[in-house]
Amino acid sequence: MAKPQLRSVETAPAPAPPAFSFQGVSRRFGAKSVLSNIELTVPQGEFVAIIGKSGCGKSTLLRLLAGLDQPDGGQISRAQTQPGQSSIRIMFQEPRLLPWARVVDNVAVGLTGLAGRAEAKARAHDLLAQVGLAGRDGDWPSVLSGGQRQRVALARALIGQPSVLALDEPLGALDALTRIEMQHLLGRIWQTQGFTAVLVTHDVAEAVILADRVIVLDAGKVALDLAIPLARPRRHGHPDLALYEQKILAQLFGDEAI
Amino acid sequence: MTAGSNRFGAAIGWLLPILILLMWEVMSRLGVITENVLPAPTEVFAAFLRVLKSGDLARNIGVSSWRALTGLAIGGSIGFALGLANGLSLLSRNITDTTLQMVRNVPHLALIPLVILWFGIDEGAKLFLVALGVFFPIYVNTLLGIQTVDPQLIEMGRTYGMDRRALFLRVILPGALPSIFVGLRYALGIMWLTLIVAETISASAGLGYMAMQAREFLMIDVVVLSILIYALLGKLADSFVRLLERLCLQWHPAFQKTARS
Incomplete structure (x- = not known):
């Protein structure tokens, strides 16, 4: 350097x-x-x-x-990536959300191994607001529309700051x-x-x-x-x-x- | 659906049984059904009070329930463990699945003569039969549940860096759960069926024993009572699993509206 x-x-x-x-x-x-x-x-x-x-x-x-x-x-x-940052995230044609996890927990999946549970939830909450899904934290994926599910998938991909x-x-x-x-x-x-x-x-x-x-x-x-x-x-x-x-x-x- | 109409929907299910009971009573009173074929519901109820007071009923239900649940616990946990092992490991499946599928095709009640030779007419025989009976539905459905978990979700879990443990707990097990519950409900049906047969053939306590004993003394009211109690216990077990399902599968679209049962 x-x-x-x-x-x-x-x-x-x-x-x-x-x-x-x-x-x-x-x-x-x-x-x-x-x-x-x-x-x-x-x-x-x-x-x-x-x-x-x-x-x-x-x-x-x-x-x-x-x-x-x-x-x-x-x-x-x-x-190379910095610690706490994911190197690459992939977003698929299908949202691939876990049907048995609430929206906020689905977003927190993006921080697997990068942050603790509480921090992951807090950051997931912020990111949901960024993708226009504020207040939907506690919903099940099955009640969301196709576009909303893809927003959740986007939030999940972005939360690790890839x-x-x-x-x-x-x-x-x-x-x-x-x-x-x-x-x-x-x-x-x-x-x-x-x-x-x-x-x-x-x-x-x-x-x-x-x-x-x-x-x-x-x-x-x-x-x-x-x-x-x-x-x-x-x-x-x-x-x-x-x-x-x-x-x-x-x-x-x-x-x-x- | 509102809560009120749901309660009405649940209540309407009891209308037919009550009607049948009334018809039965009327036919008995009119002498269309004679007493040595089928006693009137009121007589069955009188028999119920009699065995309740003598303490026989509670003791026999206790013995039967203990056999049913212990057999379920033994057979169910072995079936669940093998279902998991064979769902997660190809090696384990290759080694055991063929054998298990062959054994599955033997009707377990056909083993009764052999089981009596092995265990005598002790508790062991009944537990063995119940355990064997519940093993297969739980094994088959656990295995099926794991095999049908969406591979796209597993790939997603991997790309997000889940290790094997996290992948199992957060993706595979929850995905297999609906199928495991189907297996459990099948198993409960087989559990009571097996127990009835086993207790009727050889026992010194339990509901089946109570029915056979009553038959010896031509107490048809107690025989009918035993049959009704079996039905009630079966329904109770099924309702319990439904409750468990509703708690564990809240995410499932089928359980988000009011249950259609």
């Missing part, structure tokens, strides 16, 4: 240190190669969206990142209006907390409205790596967004008119 950081030629501001990086990562299931030779470095605090058709390997990439699966080749390196939040199509099962609401919530929380976000999605509009950078995966390779340097908050239906959406769709579908 004491070493002076001298960079000779520099035009842009210094990039943040990487939150994680994939170096030549491959993964195959049987004879089928799902990911081949992936090179991807994501600086800390960046919001990356990974998009692609079904079966392009995007969920596999996320599972590798979260350590739920091991690569067959290459290497994944992750930044350095990386991996989102596996977390809004895919929600209705269109609830999804827009959740996108705003997610964007707002990401801006205040400053974690690195990796969002896997099918929804090009969602990727463009939330991400700093969109990665298009095709047949297990990075087909497009597109920066989206638009100011926030971004509004649905803005013409600038449409421009980026078209670029991504063109990459996904070639020249077929969409």
Whole structure:
């Protein structure tokens, strides 16, 4: 740390240190190669969206990142975390709440091994307020709506102050209006907390409205790596967004008119 | 549903039994049902007062209940332990499950002659039969409950850093609990059934003994009384488990509205 950081030629501001990086990562299931030779470095605090058709390997990439699966080749390196902080949290398409635990206890699951029971409950209470569920601490998950359950799952993922939040199509099962609401919530929380976000999605509009950078995966390779340097908050239906959406769709579908 | 209409719903369940009882009384009084086939409810009630006063009833219910609960405790805890072991460990399941499934297909009451040879007509025989009878429903349903816990929840628990102990206590056991309760309720039915058969064949105390003794002396009212008390005890045990269910499964959508029973 004491070493002076001298960079000779520099035009842009210094990039943040990487939150994680994939170096030549491959993964195959049987004879089928799902990911081949992936090179991807994501600086800390960046919001990356990974998009692609079904079966392009995007969920596999996320599972590798979260350590739920091991690569067959290459290497994944992750930044060190401070004590009391979780390194990576994954949020699934399904909320995966424990039906037999009250909402506040479900959020406290996110502090397993990081904090004691009482502290976990107090922090869970605060976080529920942040995701717009103040006063619902004592409810059973079964009485919540789909969107509310996903908010609880978000609170559970965030309570450990992860350095990386991996989102596996977390809004895919929600209705269109609830999804827009959740996108705003997610964007707002990401801006205040400053974690690195990796969002896997099918929804090009969602990727463009939330991400700093969109990665298009095709047949297990990075087909497009597109920066989206638009100011926030971004509004649905803005013409600038449409421009980026078209670029991504063109990459996904070639020249077929969409 | 409001509390009032719920109480009404519970009360309406007793309407039919009371009606049947009244019909029975009337038919007996009219001589349609003769006394040596089925005595009138009032006579059964008189018999009830008689055995209650003599102290026979309390003693016999005590003996039968002790047998039932001890057998349940022994067979149930072995079934629960093996269900847990085989649900959590593939090795344990591979070693024991085939054997257990084969033994399960032997009707346990078919073992009565053998059991009498082994244990005589002592308490041991009855406890063995009850324990064997309740073992399987509890074993099978505990195992099933653990095997059907949502694997997505287990994966979630792992990604949040739960160790094996936490995973078991916070995810697997609560997830298996509804199924374990189903097993317990099956077991209670089998527990009384087994005990009735065992006590009727050979006993020197207990409700079954009381019924057989009464038959010797052609006291049909006491025979009918014994049968009714068996029914009552069975219902009591079932209600107790339902209460336990309602306490332990508050989270379950089926128990959040008023129970539909």
